[in-house]
Amino acid sequence: CSLQGVVEGMCPNSATNLLVSFSAAGSASKGKFVSIPAANLCSEETWQRRLLERLQAVGPELDAAVAAAQAELEKATADLESAEQQTNAKQMEVTQATAVLGRASKVARRVQVVSAVKFAQGKGPPEAWRDIANHVEITWGVAIPALGSDFTRRLLLSLRDCRPLARSVAGVEAAGSGPHILTARGELLDELSAEGAPVTLSISMQVARNILKLRKADPPCQLHSLSLLKAALGALDGVVLHSSVQDFFDNPTTGIIRSKGVKAPYGLGQVLRPYQLTGYQWLVNNARNGMGCILADDMGLGKTLQAISMILYMKRHGMLQRPILVIVPYGLISTWTREIKQWAGASLTVHVYLGHGRELLGNAACSDTADCAAAVAPAGQPNKRQRLDSNQAAEHPD
Secondary structure, three states, rough: OOOOOOEEEEEEOOOOOEEEEOOOOOOOOOEEEEEEHHHOOOHHHHEEEEEEEHHHHHHHHHHHHHHHHHHHHHHHHHHOOOOHHHHHHHHHHHHHHHHHHHHHHHHOOOOOOEEEEEEOOOOOOOOOOOHHHOOEEEEEEEEOOOOOOOOEEEEEEOHHEEEEEHHHOOOOOOOOOOEEEEEOOOHHHHHOOOOOOOOEEEEEEHHHHHHHHHHHHHOOOOOHHHHHHOOOOOOOEEEEEEEHHHHHHOOOOOOOOOOOOOOOOOOOOOOOOOOHHHHHHHHHHHHOOOOOOOOOOOOOOOOHHHHHHHHHHHHHHHOOOOOOEEEEEEEHHHHHHHHHHHHHHHOOOOEEOOOOOOOOOOOOOOOOOOOOEEEEEEOOOOOOOHHHHHHHHHHHOO
16 A cells, blocks of 8 residues: 655654655544654655556556456357347247147147946937936046037047046146147047047146046946936036937937927917017927926016917927816916917817816817817915815716
8 A cells, every 4th residue: 555645854763764744535644744664665756657567567467357358248248149049039939839829729629527428238218318317327438529619519538548648648747727738649539530630639637637536436426317408408517428329319209309490370470579489489399398397587578478379389289188277366367368369369269267167178189170278277275165166076077
């Protein structure tokens, strides 16, 4: 460390020391005299010369250090540019891969573990769908949509068929929670693709694990015929019918009737409003499928007209073997009688079962030449006298 000062004179305490007054900024001895050996002092000229010599001595080292720093800077700049290019390339690859994955996801068929329904061994189709629960067996299976949607015709595979696929997914350390998109081919998948082309599948980790786990599990619970009907209509998630069972339901002779284009009875086509026509078609299809139904619209929306329209359809299509019984509150008997005459005209004959002189209609079958009657009876709990009259009528029908 070099300090600049002014020699003030000889030190009175030492013949070899000089008194120096320092003017260097920040010195702790500023403004004071310090005794310093004369050998440690030099003139300003000598000090400047020595400083120049030291700078000249370290100059080459500084030049070398600057050159080395410049080279490192150039290398770092090149590395940075290369890293940026690689980053841009990776980002482009990720963008392209994301686009490819997006396109693949749109056409990928979602693999799902389901309750698979097929006809039991040794049992054929029943005569009517209402008895089908006694003719099928239910096992665990894997469903793959034929057209990539959640419900169309779906290919049913066994758990054993899908174990290799499940193992390939379950053995991967998933980076995210999304499904795995992969392609597969094989004889079992031929009906899903043209000319044996690979099929794009979407399978989640949970589904893959379930395929491997359920091979030792108990079979699914048995289902009622109505539940199987819902499955045939695509309204029961997790249950898929084998193609032979689905064909049975789709057969209009033995299965369900899906047609919604049921024409309104003659003369009522311009009367029924769109929502009433929809309700009428729903009533008719349920009746054709052998199912009852409840029409629960608000008051004044035309339930009576819809019911009369259904009765007309059933009569004109030979679906009535006996008269229709309409049970209504006492105050609505006249309303029903009036509306039947208004909307059905001579097509329906009304018989009101009311009062002490009431008589039951005979159970004559309807024919093309004989009208079917709509018997209107009051609803409510009969009193003791009414119950007695009913018993008497049963004992003495004449």
